[in-house]
Amino acid sequence: MKLIVQIPAYNEEDSIQEVIKSIPKKLPGIKKIEILVIDDGSRDKTSESAKKAGADYVIRNTKNQGLAKTFQKGMNFALSKRADIIVNTDADNQYNQSEIPKLIKPIIDGKADIVSGNRQVESLNHMIPAKKYGNIIGSKVVKLSAGYPIIDASSGFRAYSREAALKLFVTSTHTYTHETLIQSAHKDLKVIEIPVEFKERRGNSKLISSVGSHVKKSMATIIRSTLMYNSFKFFTLLGAFLTLLGAVPMIRWLWLSYLDGHFGQHTQSLLLGLILLMFGGFSILIAFLADIIAINRRHLEEIMYLVKADRL
Missing domain, CATH: 1.10.287 (Helix Hairpins)
Known part of the structure; x- marks a missing residue:
């Protein structure tokens, strides 16, 4: 089986190398591992840093298009490279890449189509209250809409089978995390969660400039996907x-x-x-x-x- 780890990135030259170097080189049940970085129009040297760190593919948006479009672009590229499993992780090094094996195991064993990392948000002390409770409320709404017992619907650390990646198509321009779960419920894809580590971020978020704006746009995405x-x-x-x-x-x-x-x-x-x-x-x-x-x-x-x- 072929695994592609995709990393959407925006102005993450300081952390992207550490993320790439921490991705396992060998995994049980996986014949080939490749790393894909999708640079969403960064103004720094994210692409150059990714290449130096050993990324197999670096594709770049000429202008910033947002996380949702960048995620979908990465998924389509990974599919074109015949990936059997696609793992999406963040470029800010908040996820522990050594947990990728347990993320992909249920897919290898045929027990799930999508495996989502549960950051156990309620117990996180380094997440600001507005973002924490926004995540909790959003997850409950997604749970009601999708019918999945999802605890952390905003997690970006996920593994997708090839079948799941083929069936999903993100329409949002803001984020993909909620919409893909709601779509999965209506496309007969099995989603499970596993607990994962979520480290404190160094520096400010490059993706979320305003927590209030992020919550508003995320809720709009959830409502639109639910009505769809x-x-x-x-x-x-x-x-x-x-x-x-x-x-x-x-x-x-x-x-x-x-x-x-x-x-x-x-x-x-x-x-x-x-x-x-x-x-x-x-x-x-x-x-x-x-x-x-x-x-x-x-x-x-x-x-x-x-x-x-x-x-x-």
Whole structure:
């Protein structure tokens, strides 16, 4: 089997060499190990440092495109090099690369399609509270959406089987971690977690300039991905809720009008009920339209999978 360890990097010339040199050279069940660095338009000498450290492949974005696009570019490149397993790790040296063997073992044994490293965020003392609790809340939302018992949905230390890499396609422009888990749940890919070490970062994060902005964009990605795969259920439930809610003032209007003996009064209840019923009907209509679009999306995803499998 062939393993490619991919490292998305942005302005990490000080740490990229240490990361590359700490990646194991031999692993049980793996015939060949290669290292891929995707430089996301760094302004420093990240690419040069990666080459000096012994990276087999260094590809570079001419301008900064963000983590999600850089991750997807790396996955496609690794697939084109016939990788059987792809491990994604960070360039800031916060993950312990000696844990790669236990990350890929469930895939080698055929027990998982994706193995995600659980950083045990709740027990980390070196992670700032805003980021820590943002991770915890985001993980709980992803857990509800994906149906996986995921504890750390934001971890970037993961192993992917070739089949998983072929089926996943990131649409977000911010981060891939949440979307890939939600996609996996709807593409019959088995995801498991294993505990991993997460070291304190030296210096400031190059990827996250503002924790608040990161949390906001991550939540937007989670909501968008959830709606992408659960739109029929969401809009049907919303429509049913609005319809039931609208029935209350309508029943009130009918009852009061019956007691008064005519239907010319209590128009506030009538208008409120009609508005809620109208929005409820629209939501149910949107649910069916979204379901039709989802069928088309599934066909396109199947075509994309077949094209990637043939070309990569």
